Amino acid sequence: MPDSAPPRVLIVDDNDAGRYVLVRTLRHGGYDVLEAATGRTALDVARDLPSAIILDVNLPDMSGFEVARLVRAEEETAHVPILMVSAAHLSSADRVMGLEGGADAYLTHPIEPTVLLATVRALLRTQSAEANLRELNEALERTVAERTTQLEERNAALEAQARLLARQKQALELANQDLEAFAYSVSHDLRTPVRHISGFTTLLRRRLERYPDEQAHAYMNTIESAAHTMNGLIEALLTLSRASREELRFERVDVQRLVRDIQADLHAHTHGRDVTWRVKSLPLVWGDARLLRSVMQNLLENAVKYTRHTPNPVIEVWSEASVDEDVIFVRDNGVGFDPRYEHKLFGVFQRLHHERDFEGTGVGLANVKRVVVRHGGRVWAEGHVGQGALFGFSLPKAP
Numbered sequence: 001m002p003d004s005a006p007p008r009v010l011i012v013d014d015n016d017a018g019r020y021v022l023v024r025t026l027r028h029g030g031y032d033v034l035e036a037a038t039g040r041t042a043l044d045v046a047r048d049l050p051s052a053i054i055l056d057v058n059l060p061d062m063s064g065f066e067v068a069r070l071v072r073a074e075e076e077t078a079h080v081p082i083l084m085v086s087a088a089h090l091s092s093a094d095r096v097m098g099l100e101g102g103a104d105a106y107l108t109h110p111i112e113p114t115v116l117l118a119t120v121r122a123l124l125r126t127q128s129a130e131a132n133l134r135e136l137n138e139a140l141e142r143t144v145a146e147r148t149t150q151l152e153e154r155n156a157a158l159e160a161q162a163r164l165l166a167r168q169k170q171a172l173e174l175a176n177q178d179l180e181a182f183a184y185s186v187s188h189d190l191r192t193p194v195r196h197i198s199g200f201t202t203l204l205r206r207r208l209e210r211y212p213d214e215q216a217h218a219y220m221n222t223i224e225s226a227a228h229t230m231n232g233l234i235e236a237l238l239t240l241s242r243a244s245r246e247e248l249r250f251e252r253v254d255v256q257r258l259v260r261d262i263q264a265d266l267h268a269h270t271h272g273r274d275v276t277w278r279v280k281s282l283p284l285v286w287g288d289a290r291l292l293r294s295v296m297q298n299l300l301e302n303a304v305k306y307t308r309h310t311p312n313p314v315i316e317v318w319s320e321a322s323v324d325e326d327v328i329f330v331r332d333n334g335v336g337f338d339p340r341y342e343h344k345l346f347g348v349f350q351r352l353h354h355e356r357d358f359e360g361t362g363v364g365l366a367n368v369k370r371v372v373v374r375h376g377g378r379v380w381a382e383g384h385v386g387q388g389a390l391f392g393f394s395l396p397k398a399p
Contacts, residue, residue, distance in 0.1 A: 006030050006031055007031050007051035007124055008034055008048075008051050009031045009034070009050060009054060010036065010042065010045055010046060010052070010053045011026070011033060011034070011036070012037075012038075012039070012041075012053065012055045013037070013054075013085075014038065014059055014060050015056070016037075018056070018109070022111075023035065025116055026117070028113075029113075031120070034050055037059075038059055039061050039063075039067040040062075043070055043071070046077050047076070047077070049076060049077065049080070050080060051080070051124060052080065052120055052123050053071065053080055053081070053083070054083045055068060055084050055085070056085055057084060057086040057087075058087070064086075068084065068102035071102065079130065079131065081105075081126065081127045082105075083103070083106075083107060083119060083120065083123060085108070085111065086109070087109055104123055104126070105119055105122075194227055197227045198224065198227040201223045201227065204220065205217070205220045205224075208220070246291075248287070248288045248291070249290075250286055250287060250288060251286075251288075252285075252286065252398075253284065253285050253286070253288075253289045253292050254284055255282040255283060255285055255292075255296070255328060256282040256283075258292065258293050259317055262300050263277060263279070266301065269301070273308075273313060274313075275304065275307065275314075276312070277317075278315070278316040278318075279317045279318075280316075280317065280318040280319070281319070282317065282318070282319050282328070283319050285326050285395045286395065286399075288371075288375070291371045291374075291375075292371070292375075292395075294367060294368075295367075295368050296328075296330075298364040298365065299368065300317075300330065301364070302332075302391075303315045303330055303332040303389075305334075306336075307332050307333060307334035307335075310332075310334050310335075312333075313332070313334065314332065315331070315332050316331045316332075324396060324397055325377070325395060325396050325397060326395050327394045327395075328393055329392045330390070330391045331389070331391075332389060334388050335386065336383040336384050336386055336387045336389050337384075337389055338385055339384060342382075342383075345365050346366055346381075368391075368393070372394075375396070376395075378393065378394045379391070379393040380392055
């Protein structure tokens with residue numbers, strides 16, 4: 001592989017003897033040399049882009065200062081290093097003028113060959129470093145421009161996606177409002193017919209009491225059971241709908257008192273079982289008292305229900321507080337649930353246990369989530385099959 005071409009140095013000097021010495025010294029130093037005796041010639045030769053220029057101050061057609069200024073003014077030659085040389089009697093002011101006018105270094109005659117070569121090498125090293133730095137800066141600017149363009153394109157795409165999601169969210173909210181209004185209307189309108197079914201079934205049973213028709217009585221039992229189930233489902237749907245539709249009435253709510261009252265109401269549902277309640281100190285929270293009661297009612301009813309087959313049922317209720325929220329926990333040692341289906345727990349009509357084992361509508365926990373979310377809180381559950389379940393929900397502190 002051939003060696004790269006040696007650097008070319010342009011020597012500008014109208015003194016033939018002086019120029020000869022400089023040319024000879026540089027060629028011995030391994031440089032190619034270009035020559036010019038006037039400023040105009042130097043400007044023409046400089047278009048060939050020498051690696052460096054050695055420029056005498058005194059030229060016949062213009063000063064070296066003017067040549068340096070014109071070289072620097074051209075974009076192609078603006079970065080070519082210039083070594084200005086002059087007679088020993090040149091003033092300090094002239095040297096300053098040369099350096100400020102574009103020269104990179106200054107030497108005075110007589111010039112030692114070693115000093116000349118060392119100065120040229122230093123100028124070329126500096127010029128190479130500056131060229132590398134310019135290339136790096138240009139590459140960086142290109143990279144920044146490319147990344148900026150990419151970011152702008154991504155931001156535009158994200159903004160478009162955000163607008164689409166906002167429209168979809170608005171459409172979904174409107175659809176949910178319509179669906180909830182429909183569910184409320186249907187549930188409300190179904191209450192009367194279901195009550196009629198229950199009422200007339202009771203009357204029919206009385207009329208049939210004198211007739212020992214076991215099949216007819218079995219039919220009556222089935223109708224009454226179905227009507228009872230339907231009535232429970234309608235009431236659950238109405239409760240769920242009200243949890244979303246009704247205006248929240250915020251006040252201080254004593255969770256300790258809520259739990260105590262619900263615990264007393266649930267005593268009849270324990271069917272004589274000895275349930276151990278471990279209720280720790282609970283806080284005053286900020287929320288709608290009626291809706292928060294429904295949250296605790298659902299969680300505690302579930303705890304009682306799902307410990308039905310547990311030999312020594314234990315239900316625990318406690319709270320934890322942080323700077324900006326209160327967290328309430330309810331834990332039992334009942335049947336638990338498969339954690340793989342945890343995401344289904346708070347969905348409407350989602351049940352993880354068969355109805356023949358544990359009665360229910362599949363609406364209670366959906367109601368819990370809806371109420372808590374409307375209060376600005378979170379709700380979650382943890383559990384394992386046969387190891388009980390833990391439910392927690394948070395409520396923001398009062399503003």
